[in-house]
Amino acid sequence: HGRLDYVDLAPAYRRFPRFPMISISHSQKRGLPDANWIATIHHGIPVDAYQPTYDPSPEEPYLAFLGRLSRDKRPDRAIDIARRSGLKLKLAAKIGDDDRAYFHDEIEALIDGDRVDYVGEIAEDEKAAFLGNAAGLLFPIDWPEPFGLAPIEAMACGTPVIAWNCGALPEIIDQGVTGFAVDAVDEAVAAMPALLELDRRQVRAVFEKRFSVTRMARDYLAAYMRLIGIREAKAS
Known part of the structure; x- marks a missing residue:
């Protein structure tokens, strides 16, 4: 794998x-x-593992980041995209022992607890609410990911994805339907208005058919x- x-x-x-x-x-x-x-x-993944949210209603719209806070997952890109898009970012992520130096040196100072909020590592039964209430998932990886479950978990919740055009992500994302695969932060920011208008029911339907x-x-x-x-x- x-x-x-x-x-x-x-x-x-x-x-x-x-x-x-x-x-x-x-x-x-x-x-x-x-x-x-x-x-x-x-x-x-089981279709009943995540119930879709077609009308997310948090007090403030937010983008989600789910995964390890590691250099190859590029949380710095996610923070940059969210800030430039004018949206709040919630990071639900584990900090492994090998990643602590990277987190302290490059990421910690970017987390203000307001516009960029680190919520810690979440349990499996918390994922549906975290992903389903998000306006979109950011998956800006910097390595040839063989697959990546977080994007299809988001799709199961009806949540569209902006991912990097890297590894298997172009195979997972239906461009302009379930999200966008991009090559740069500028491209991700430019795609954000379209992402927010995607049909969440269609995102879920594609998940059920493909994943x-x-x-x-x-x-x-x-x-x-x-x-x-x-x-x-x-x-x-």
């Missing part, structure tokens, strides 16, 4: 070319183009059945 572009991985997988592999995104496969890929299957756990299970079953068929054909 992780990135596959580490230099020591390709030789290892070349030693075992017969082993079939399933990727969680087309982007993930680029790190190992010669592996025995039999399918690409995007992640899915349900039922769809994922069916795709895996189909891949396994194809694999069984291939092996039975070779054995006969």
Whole structure:
């Protein structure tokens, strides 16, 4: 489920070319183009895990950031986008031991508790309210994310997403429907008015069609059945 572009991985997988592999995104496969890929299957989550919010009504509209407060998740970009868009930002995130120096050196001073509010790490049962009441999710990562669950969790709540055009995010975002994949902070700020006008019911509908756990299970079953068929054909 992780990135596959580490230099020591390709030789290892070349030693075992017969082993079939399933990727969680087309982007993930680029790190190992010669592996025995039999399918690409995007992640899915239960459709009833998050109830959509079609008319969020917090006292003040806010943008959400959900994830680790780490350099590769780029919370600094999220803060910049929110400030330049004139919207409040709520950061729900874990600060790992490896990320504490980055947080203290580069992020802590940007959090004022008002326009930029760090709410801490939230529990699974708090995600729906946090994401559902947000005007949008910011996912401005700076690494080739093989998939990323936060965007589809937001979509399950009916909340559109602005994500970086990086890793699997262009595969996840339906441009102009569930959000926007962008290449720069300026582009994210420019997309904000359109993001706020997206149809949250349509965002949820796309989630149900593309990212349900039922769809994922069916795709895996189909891949396994194809694999069984291939092996039975070779054995006969």
